[in-house]
Amino acid sequence: MVTPLDVAGLAAALIRIPSVTPDPGHSQEMLAGVLTEMGFDVVHLPFGEGSERTPNLFARLGSGSPHLCFAGHTDVVPPGAATWRHDPCSGTIEGGVLFGRGACDMKGGVAAFVAAASSFLASNPGWSGSISFLLTGDEEGPARFGTRKVLEWMQENGHTPDFCVVGEPTNPSVMGEVIKIGRRGSMNARIVVEGRQGHVAYPHRADNPVHRLVRILDALTAAPLDAGSQWFEPSSLQITSIDVGNVATNVIPASAMAALNIRFNDLHTSASLGGWIETICRQHAGRVVVTTECSGESFLTAPGGEVDVLRDAVMDVTGREPRLDTGGGTSDARFIARYCPVAEFGLVGASMHQADECVAVEDLQTLTRVYVRLLERMMT
CATH class of the missing domain: 3.30.70.360 (Alpha-Beta Plaits)
Structure with a gap:
């Protein structure tokens, strides 16, 4: 029996593991242990040599369709020279807010989709389909031996998803504002x-x-x-x-x-x-x-199908109809779009890459519920 995970506690634990690109830390090893306990088959996929050696992780539970993949990264940018209110790797929770490098970009997002899977599995013993996770340690860096290499391996080994959700922070100010369906x-x-x-x-x-x-x-x-x-x-x-x-x-x-x-x-x-x-x-x-x-290259996942399912899940939980958007910089979704439909929905990104990066614990919980609702809509 899977026990639901506390998303804030998991996010704080990830933040406390230093993993500034290109240093992988041991965040993926920690997540591998969590996912193994949940019943996932976990494969570590390091690619590249020497200083370019990149840690990656793929985990899957189930073998049927629909196959929903959650994609994200465990690496973070450096803390920078500015003074932080709390140590960047402290994972401090104060006043209902979690502080630390990666809180919103994107250890918080990774924690949310792992916690969502645990809650879904605990409450839906009769589900069908497949759930997988694609985690890289090189999204904030050159991205040569991360997601793109894992996707090649996934295709060669019969793990291409039917739909992928990238947990990058997509919301400007409140949860439920924006789903990204493409990028320039x-x-x-x-x-x-x-x-x-x-x-x-x-x-x-x-x-x-x-x-x-x-x-x-x-x-x-x-x-x-x-x-x-x-x-x-x-x-x-x-x-x-x-x-x-x-x-x-x-x-x-x-x-x-x-x-x-x-x-x-x-x-x-x-x-x-x-x-x-x-x-x-x-x-x-x-x-x-x-x-x-x-x-x-630019890409677009046209509205309809799984994009509408994700939008409905966001509306169910937040009460807001998210805007479908293609703005902002690049993300690893640009690689995923070559293999399957992909959309991005995550936390509020106002503080990403800044000093005192932070996320409201309530937002972490909201994102977890959105992912749970998406799983329910696709798998039950």
Whole structure:
């Protein structure tokens, strides 16, 4: 018989285990013990070598359909230089509020879906389907050997879910505000324009790459990329660096570099944007090198189906109809979307990555009830 877990106590215990990326701590080992006691089959899946070695955990109970997977991460960002009211790893509960790094992003979310599974199993002995957990130790870092590698393993071993819920903090101020059903893509580009170095008093003997780079950047930013789409806000191109490495005031430099980031919606792909940048660069410079790197394409899980089931569960518990949204930065949902429908719903994220990161215990309990209700709607 499974005993329901206290979500605040579990979240506090996780916070007390230091796990700043890339140090995994032993949070996954602790969770593995909890899940094993609940009857889950647990597999540790470390990927990468040396300093990139990343701890990951997959756990599953049941073998049938529907297969609902909860995904999250046990790593956190550093505490930072600011002064904390409570030690970042204290897991202190004061005035109904849990303090500590990861309280809302996202050890609190991990605790909520584990506690929800325990409550559901304790109250629903006749359930059918499968419940699984995908936990990585590298969401706040490069994310090379975390969720994406576990998903490959899951597919190869017959564990692809029917639906996945990522427990990232999605609510701006109160529980029940927002479910994220997609995310913009993100790509970086680096443009290096080659010229010919020379004396500023004799520009005809040189070829100033800075002038060419300025024209390229002006062309790239002259007009918006788009006006947005049904579910996405307009794409955004932001120049993040311009550098020539020139300490002299009387020398035309030999090369000039610029870096930019594009957060793009479903009207584009990283390939189409990379081709556009390359075309603009060739129009203004003969010798130019463009390199791009995409950390995730845009994706959308269309409303309906499991998204509506999740929305109904949120409404049942909070009394609010959550807005379906695609804003914000990237998350590991960008990898999951390649394998199955995915949506994100978690805690209030107002304090994530800040000093004195915290979450109301009541919100932890509310999130747990939402996940329990989702399990009930899908599995009974």
